[in-house]
Amino acid sequence: MKGAHKFSFLVLSFLIFPIAFAQLRIGFYSRSCPQAETIVRDLVRQRFGRDRTITAALLRMHFHDCFVRGCDASLLIDTTSTRTSEKSAGPNFSVRGFDLIDQIKTQLEAQCPSTVSCADIVTLATRDSVALAGGPSYTVPTGRRDGLVSSPLDVNLPGPTISVDGAIGFFKSKRMNSFDAVALLGAHTVGVGHCSLFQDRLTNFQGTGRPDPSMDPVLAARLRSTCAGPNDPTTALDQGTPLVFDNMFFKQIRRKRGVLQLDQRLATAGATRGLVALFEANNAFFKRQFVKSIVKMGTIEVLTGQSGEIRKNCRAFNRRA
Incomplete structure (x- = not known):
């Protein structure tokens, strides 16, 4: 056996x-x-x-x-x-x-x-x-x-306002599935976002003149203060433990504390809300899935054998005769 x-x-x-x-x-x-x-x-x-x-x-x-x-x-x-x-x-x-x-x-x-x-x-x-x-x-x-x-x-990378279906479709085009999409987006647990990527959610969501109702009002007020600064400030995408790789990101978006629109949509969309709940409930499960997904991602369209080259300087192609 x-x-x-x-x-x-x-x-x-x-x-x-x-x-x-x-x-x-x-x-x-x-x-x-x-x-x-x-x-x-x-x-x-x-x-x-x-x-x-x-x-x-x-x-x-x-x-x-x-x-x-x-x-x-x-x-x-x-x-x-x-x-x-x-x-x-x-x-x-x-x-x-x-x-x-x-x-x-x-x-x-x-x-x-x-x-x-x-x-x-x-x-x-x-x-x-x-x-x-x-x-x-x-x-x-x-x-x-x-x-x-x-x-x-x-x-041609997806932006933060893409729909959940659009994001999953993007991953599927690379032979990845919804588990991979949600687990890899969970890496936002240590990420940051520039205010320009979510500014409209704070004051004039989709032209309504009001904040995005799917965002916690306390968080929206805090981010308005942060984004009032110059030079397109940044904020943590995980407002709980921003420098620790854990499942806190999923806990945050389940509480309407997602900073990016796509992140928040993961918690409510039919295709992903169940996965978000699973990852929130079990940190070990999230980490196991993340490993599977990032290792899979690392095999996308790789060059091996005699294809490509081994660069001497990562910033430049090798000179060829």
């Missing part, structure tokens, strides 16, 4: 991560660069010690990279005088943490030149930052290679 369970798990794994899972593997660098994951973990820990918001930054980076052309580090490419890149697209203006990826890459190149991809660095760094913030510790398969294309025209 034990062997049958193992076989069932392998079959399920293959169904979840079809071709990509077969080419990525745990410990991909165990021989070619045995210290790779330790180097990543140590540098992420150092940054987290100075800036606990790095977890949210890396989660956002990982998401924005994987959902555009797959997890190929195309987001890391800098715009030049002759070529624009994904970084120049509006949804990516607030993505940060690139300097940490540079720092990790520099050490890895010194240890194992042209071996560890920038795409794997983003995946591993995100994994380590989640654990440091109180989230689950988990393993991720590696072996991704870096992409050769980065264009702002490819960036």
